[in-house]
Amino acid sequence: MSYSRNHEANYNITNNVIDYYRTDTAYVRKELQANVGYEIRPKLYNKxxxxxxYTSVQVADSVILLNKDYLSEVKNNMQFITLYYTFKRDTRNFKSYPTTGYYFDFNLVKDGVGVLDEKLNSLYTTSQIRKYWQLSDRFYFSGLIKSKISIKNNPYYFYNSIGFTNDFIRGYELYVINGEHSILTKTQLRYALVKEKIFKINSIPANKFNKIPLAIYLGTYFDSGYVDSKINSKNNSLMNSALYGGGVSIDFVSYYDAVLRLEYSINKFNETGLYVHFIAPI
Incomplete structure (x- = not known):
């Protein structure tokens, strides 16, 4: 169970950037969520x-005035039930920074089941596969394909395509591209400049803490994606358009699954940027 109250809420996307409404005198968004789940693991790698x-969300009237499609039926509150089914198969050697194996998942999500908010009736699926190859002693290659298909158009509250969480095209970190359907691909070639090596810090007396493992990878990458949307596409040029970007990177991988990634990217508009990330690229 979780409960959150925020003085700020994103209510729309204009020119491929999120619009925010904020006030310090009141909470503009309140959300309560409670869930129950059951997990079956019939095989070692399958789940x-x-x-x-259950979700209850309430927003300030100002948010609805700014975007009447934020929730269903031009209301400032909504309650609904969501049903999830997920299948996962994971054979990766390391979860935080894999170099061999593969990962696959399929998700089926149903928002609205005919109770509470009877007007809400949404269904969408997402699926992804990630594959990792060791090409030689020091060279590694990885690839990702991820897709989303929505069966029915939803209010703005339910949309999160490319640019949200970790689903982004490198070179477009400053943008979001929202829509009903999307596909995202990523590829990366890495070279182990420093294979895992133990560095000892003599100034730390405790043996448990004075040894730090570190691996360093140099990489080059290319990403692409496409978002199909019939909603608000006039004000967002990245929707319904083929997108791609690439660049070079250096990854630092240490103990406790710590990852530091520095990337220099360029996108299709020749915009460049230096970005910092704390998770594996794929």
């Missing part, structure tokens, strides 16, 4: 997950 979740 089936079933979940049911």
């Amino acid at each position: 089936h997950i079933f979940q049911a979740e």
Whole structure:
């Protein structure tokens, strides 16, 4: 169960950037969520997950005035039930920074089941596969394909395509591209400049803490994606357009699954940037 109150809420996307409404005198968004789930693991690498979740969300009237499609039926509050089914297969050697194996998942999500908010009736699927190859002693290659298909158009509250969480095209970190359907691909070639090596810090007396493992990888990458949307596409040029970007990177991988990634990227508009990330690229 979780409960959150925020003085700020994103209510729309204009020119491929999120619009925010904020006030320090009141909470503009309140959300309560409670869920229950059941997990089945019939095989070592396979997992089936079933979940049911209750959500109650309320926003300030100002948010609805700014975007009448934020919630269903031009209301400032909504309650609904969401049903989830997820299948996962994971053979990666390391979860935080894999170099061999593969990962696959399929998700089926149903928002609205005919109770509470009867007007809400949404269904969408997402699926992804990530594959990792060791090409030689020091060279590694990885690739990702991820897709989302929505069966029915939803209010703005339910949209999160490319640019949200970790689903972004490198070179477009400053943008979001929202829509009903999307596809994202990523590829990366890495070279182990420093294979895992133990560095000892003599100034730390405790043996448990004075040894730090570190691996360093140099990389080059290319990403692409496409978002299909019939909603608000006039004000967002990145929707319904083929997008791609690439660049070079250096990754630092240490103990406790710590990852530091520095990337220099360029996108299709020749915009460049230096970005810092704290998770594996794929």
